[in-house]
Amino acid sequence: MKTLSVREQLIEHTLVLIRRRGFNGFSYRDLAELVGVKTSSIHYYFPSKDDLVLEAVREYSARTHERIRAIDTSLPPAEQVRQYLEPIRTGSGTDQVCLVGMLSADVLSLSEPVRATMRDYVRMHEQWLTGLFERAQPLRDTPYPVPPAQLAQVVYGALQSGLMAARLSGTHERLDAAAAVLAGVMPQS
Amino acid sequence: MKTLSVREQLIEHTLVLIRRRGFNGFSYRDLAELVGVKTSSIHYYFPSKDDLVLEAVREYSARTHERIRAIDTSLPPAEQVRQYLEPIRTGSGTDQVCLVGMLSADVLSLSEPVRATMRDYVRMHEQWLTGLFERAQPLRDTPYPVPPAQLAQVVYGALQSGLMAARLSGTHERLDAAAAVLAGVMPQS
DNA sequence: GTCTATAAGGCGATAGAC
DNA sequence: GTCTATCGCCTTATAGAC
Numbered sequence: 001m002k003t004l005s006v007r008e009q010l011i012e013h014t015l016v017l018i019r020r021r022g023f024n025g026f027s028y029r030d031l032a033e034l035v036g037v038k039t040s041s042i043h044y045y046f047p048s049k050d051d052l053v054l055e056a057v058r059e060y061s062a063r064t065h066e067r068i069r070a071i072d073t074s075l076p077p078a079e080q081v082r083q084y085l086e087p088i089r090t091g092s093g094t095d096q097v098c099l100v101g102m103l104s105a106d107v108l109s110l111s112e113p114v115r116a117t118m119r120d121y122v123r124m125h126e127q128w129l130t131g132l133f134e135r136a137q138p139l140r141d142t143p144y145p146v147p148p149a150q151l152a153q154v155v156y157g158a159l160q161s162g163l164m165a166a167r168l169s170g171t172h173e174r175l176d177a178a179a180a181v182l183a184g185v186m187p188q189s
Numbered sequence: 190m191k192t193l194s195v196r197e198q199l200i201e202h203t204l205v206l207i208r209r210r211g212f213n214g215f216s217y218r219d220l221a222e223l224v225g226v227k228t229s230s231i232h233y234y235f236p237s238k239d240d241l242v243l244e245a246v247r248e249y250s251a252r253t254h255e256r257i258r259a260i261d262t263s264l265p266p267a268e269q270v271r272q273y274l275e276p277i278r279t280g281s282g283t284d285q286v287c288l289v290g291m292l293s294a295d296v297l298s299l300s301e302p303v304r305a306t307m308r309d310y311v312r313m314h315e316q317w318l319t320g321l322f323e324r325a326q327p328l329r330d331t332p333y334p335v336p337p338a339q340l341a342q343v344v345y346g347a348l349q350s351g352l353m354a355a356r357l358s359g360t361h362e363r364l365d366a367a368a369a370v371l372a373g374v375m376p377q378s
Numbered sequence: 379g380t381c382t383a384t385a386a387g388g389c390g391a392t393a394g395a396c
Numbered sequence: 397g398t399c400t401a402t403c404g405c406c407t408t409a410t411a412g413a414c
Contacts, residue, residue, distance in 0.1 A: 021297055022295060024210075024214045025298055097294075101294070102294050104353045104356075105211050105286075105295070106210075106214065108209055108210055109210065109214055122357070145374070151366075153362065153363045157346060157348075157349075161345075161346030161347065161349045164293045164294065165311065165346065167296060168308060168311070169311070177339040177342040178342075181339070184334045
């Protein structure tokens with residue numbers, strides 16, 4: 001339980017605020033109260049709201065990148081999927097969804113650097129899933145209905161949307177449906 | 190080209206504003222300027238912003254319901270899919286995405302009546318797709334990878350997410366991937 | 379680094395004239 | 397129905413003391 005610097009606390013709470021309310025749904029005042037500083041102190045670290053969000057989305061993306069990178073690709077595909085889905089399932093049921101999913105709705109309010117980081121985040125997920133499908137393909141007895149890259153886009157989109165739907169509807173069923181397709185597309189399931 | 194009443198114009202522009210900027214991303218001022226009235230006139234028709242959004246999401250849902258209802262279920266499944274996807278593809282590439290997709294991100298700012306209407310909207314899509322899959326199933330030579338209702342949730346989620354991704358990335362490829370899965374799951378495709 | 383104070387404007391909403 | 401005027405509050409952002 002390391003003590004976080006003010007700057008680190010600002011990032012942490014910004015991650016939560018965006019994942020709850022979106023870019024236009026939180027203010028410097030909200031953030032200042034959570035961290036216990038005045039709004040002018042936020043401007044010291046992050047001159048504009050765009051600077052703050054850019055740093056938050058970069059941090060979010062870096063954490064996800066590290067997490068995905070740590071999944072051993074020599075494991076059985078089904079186990080890789082389990083590790084991939086674990087934090088997504090854990091996060092479901094809270095009032096927070098994916099940060100990039102939230103910012104996607106606010107995209108007309110965001111700067112190009114933020115958008116570029118978001119696009120990289122999506123591609124990271126899709127590339128990992130594509131690689132998974134490509135490695136799993138030889139182990140299957142039937143071919144995929146669509147090429148691995150397309151399948152990855154569909155599965156990732158269904159997961160992203162399933163997380164949003166879980167918050168709206170209070171049920172995991174759409175997330176589970178996406179997970180079921182992902183599992184069903186793995187060898188011997 | 191019928192002349193719209195002020196009330197109708199307010200709804201029309203609200204639909205556009207939400208689909209562009211979301212609930213927290215537009216103001217009475219924005220809307221008033223588009224329609225050419227003062228903000229106090231909006232309050233005459235819609236006392237609170239919540240009243241305005243509720244009416245907008247109800248109108249949006251009613252239009253979609255009418256559109257889907259008009260698809261002849263005795264047509265070949267592939268043709269039904271074509272008609273279902275047509276306005277989604279047309280809308281892609283603009284700066285507007287699905288209104289319910291946008292409001293899903295803003296859900297913590299919305300009233301329960303608005304949320305209930307959103308949930309109904311999602312179920313309407315999923316039920317139509319489920320029915321389509323059930324009718325198409327006997328015509329196929331291989332079974333679905335998951336039951337029709339789950340498949341419907343995954344396909345609808347991928348379409349919703351694909352529309353968002355199209356605006357973020359400027360490419361239709363994720364929408365096309367979802368459409369490809371939908372087509373691939375139809376008989377003789 | 380953090381604060382107080384403030385700028386300059388936007389927000390949803392209301393009262394009351396016409 | 398639509399307006400002017402205004403309320404009370406919130407917003408991002410900056411200047412300058414400590």
